[in-house]
Amino acid sequence: MMNVKRIVSRIEKNYILSNLRKEERIDGRGLWEYRKFSIESDTIASAEGSADVTLGDTRIITGLKYDIGTPFPDLPNEGVCTVMAELLPLASPLFERGPPDEQSIELARVVDRGIRHADCIQTQKLCIKEKEAVYILFLDMYVINHDGNLIDTGGVSAITTLLSAHLPEGIIGDNGLEWTGKYLTGDDLVNELPLVLTYGKIDDIIFLDPNLPEELVCEGKISISVTEKKITSIQKSGATTFSIDDIKMLGKKSLEISQKLRKELNLLQYKTSIK
Amino acid sequence: MPLIIKDEYPEKLFREDGKRLDGRELNELRPIKMEVGVIKSADGSAYLEWGNNKVFAAVYGPREVHPHHLAKPDRGILRVFYRMATYSVFDRKRPAPGRREKEISMIVSDCLEPILFLELYPGTSFEIFIEVVDADGGTRCASTTVAALALADAGIPMKSLVSAIAVGKIDGKQVVDLSGIEDKAGDADLPIAITWYNEEISLLQFDGEMDLDEMTKFLDIAKDALSKIHQMQLVSLKSKYITLKEGEGEKKR
Numbered sequence: 001m002m003n004v005k006r007i008v009s010r011i012e013k014n015y016i017l018s019n020l021r022k023e024e025r026i027d028g029r030g031l032w033e034y035r036k037f038s039i040e041s042d043t044i045a046s047a048e049g050s051a052d053v054t055l056g057d058t059r060i061i062t063g064l065k066y067d068i069g070t071p072f073p074d075l076p077n078e079g080v081c082t083v084m085a086e087l088l089p090l091a092s093p094l095f096e097r098g099p100p101d102e103q104s105i106e107l108a109r110v111v112d113r114g115i116r117h118a119d120c121i122q123t124q125k126l127c128i129k130e131k132e133a134v135y136i137l138f139l140d141m142y143v144i145n146h147d148g149n150l151i152d153t154g155g156v157s158a159i160t161t162l163l164s165a166h167l168p169e170g171i172i173g174d175n176g177l178e179w180t181g182k183y184l185t186g187d188d189l190v191n192e193l194p195l196v197l198t199y200g201k202i203d204d205i206i207f208l209d210p211n212l213p214e215e216l217v218c219e220g221k222i223s224i225s226v227t228e229k230k231i232t233s234i235q236k237s238g239a240t241t242f243s244i245d246d247i248k249m250l251g252k253k254s255l256e257i258s259q260k261l262r263k264e265l266n267l268l269q270y271k272t273s274i275k
Numbered sequence: 276m277p278l279i280i281k282d283e284y285p286e287k288l289f290r291e292d293g294k295r296l297d298g299r300e301l302n303e304l305r306p307i308k309m310e311v312g313v314i315k316s317a318d319g320s321a322y323l324e325w326g327n328n329k330v331f332a333a334v335y336g337p338r339e340v341h342p343h344h345l346a347k348p349d350r351g352i353l354r355v356f357y358r359m360a361t362y363s364v365f366d367r368k369r370p371a372p373g374r375r376e377k378e379i380s381m382i383v384s385d386c387l388e389p390i391l392f393l394e395l396y397p398g399t400s401f402e403i404f405i406e407v408v409d410a411d412g413g414t415r416c417a418s419t420t421v422a423a424l425a426l427a428d429a430g431i432p433m434k435s436l437v438s439a440i441a442v443g444k445i446d447g448k449q450v451v452d453l454s455g456i457e458d459k460a461g462d463a464d465l466p467i468a469i470t471w472y473n474e475e476i477s478l479l480q481f482d483g484e485m486d487l488d489e490m491t492k493f494l495d496i497a498k499d500a501l502s503k504i505h506q507m508q509l510v511s512l513k514s515k516y517i518t519l520k521e522g523e524g525e526k527k528r
Binding site: 043044045046047050057061063064065066067084086088089090091092093096097099138140142145146147 | 313314315316320327329331332333335338341356358361362363364365367370371402405408411
């Protein structure tokens with residue numbers, strides 16, 4: 001049974017901090033190292049795409065569902081993708097039942113913006129008929145176990161879910177909306193592979209991928225979404241400040257680390273093959 | 276707006292060779308996989324794959340009761356929260372819990388309460404969270420079965436395990452373990468659970484039509500299937516400790 005508490009003792013905080021000062025982590029990692037990712041795709045038979053991603057002991061299962069709806073008037077030929085996150089009370093004693101709280105909304109929003117501004121989804125391919133019918137995608141993330149850094153885990157699981165997609169392809173025929181018998185897959189949908197990297201800050205020390213004990217003593221966090229060459233979204237959270245030099249350094253670090261991670265994860269292998 | 280592919284019911288629920296649509300015999304269960312201790316943050320947890328059903332259960336407790344007024348001075352309380360993921364079904368489910376989920380939560384809670392010694396834990400609560408991430412018929416039985424495992428994994432004193440199964444009637448024949456399509460297109464559905472310490476029925480619902488002979492037969496075939504499930508539960512609980520023993524010397528959490 002794990003010791004998860006809302007309040008962390010000063011001794012525990014000092015222990016985490018003194019390790020960080022020696023550029024060490026309580027779980028043996030270096031400052032800029034991720035825990036191990038493991039990914040399985042298309043595990044949910046009822047979903048039109050899914051991913052089961054673990055980062056250390058943090059686990060998120062994401063599923064893709066769709067609906068056909070009318071497009072926004074200002075984007076008449078583009079589909080829509082919405083992201084939702086559920087912090088299940090099953091996943092941690094820190095999570096409570098009830099409607100989404102700030103933390104789950106932040107998780108969904110940061111992952112959503114990372115995808116949206118990276119031009120990740122080819123939204124024009126999600127249009128069936130201009131002004132009339134487009135796909136509305138629902139990416140729903142369910143946290144199954146919480147051991148820190150939900151945002152990066154959610155980011156990988158959202159992208160993997162989109163890559164594993166198999167959406168029935170629709171056309172407007174003589175009888176209205178019809179299925180062509182084919183599927184839209186990750187190939188059709190996904191353009192870019194954005195990754196989101198979260199750093200924790202305690203005192204003046206910044207480090208990648210905070211685990212739960214670290215997250216609980218963190219004064220603040222910053223999440224940076226990057227594509228291969230560009231930064232596409234940033235979220236600073238928590239009651240702390242980051243110096244301008246730190247932010248410049250983290251931008252550079254994010255591009256470097258994400259390039260390595262992108263190679264390691266090789267996300268394109270999770271594409272579904274049905275057509 | 277309509278979805279493109281509609282849920283269609285087949286005309287027949289048996290193939291030409293007399294087997295069921297998924298190739299099973301009348302009294303054959305779907306493939307079942309059980310694992311305990313999958314959610315590390317929980318006091319006890321279990322995962323169950325039952326055909327296409329995928330269900331997680333986590334137990335927290337005994338712990339403080341929130342809201343406070345639910346606490347009972349002379350005994351602990353058991354609360355079960357059965358929920359389905361939005362993507363676990365064909366049409367996306369709304370994220371907020373519906374009437375069906377609340378009813379099943381209650382049914383499962385009532386089913387599990389007899390096996391616990393709640394009178395030993397006054398003023399506290401046990402909470403069981405059940406998350407169905409993929410659904411294909413029989414989720415209330417799968418949930419009951421997996422919740423019992425999670426309770427055992429949490430080390431909470433129990434009189435015995437509980438096992439559950441749905442039996443039913445499709446195209447006039449009595450079968451065990453209805454799949455999603457058999458449940459929807461079939462004639463009758465009888466979910467049933469048994470508490471093994473007294474071998475009595477702890478969950479029972481029925482929808483359909485049956486005469487007295489049929490009812491007797493339903494209960495008989497259910498009992499056989501329940502014994503098989505009970506065995507699987509015991510094996511999965513033991514296997515956690517066998518793997519722990521094999522990994523001895525390895526640093527424990």
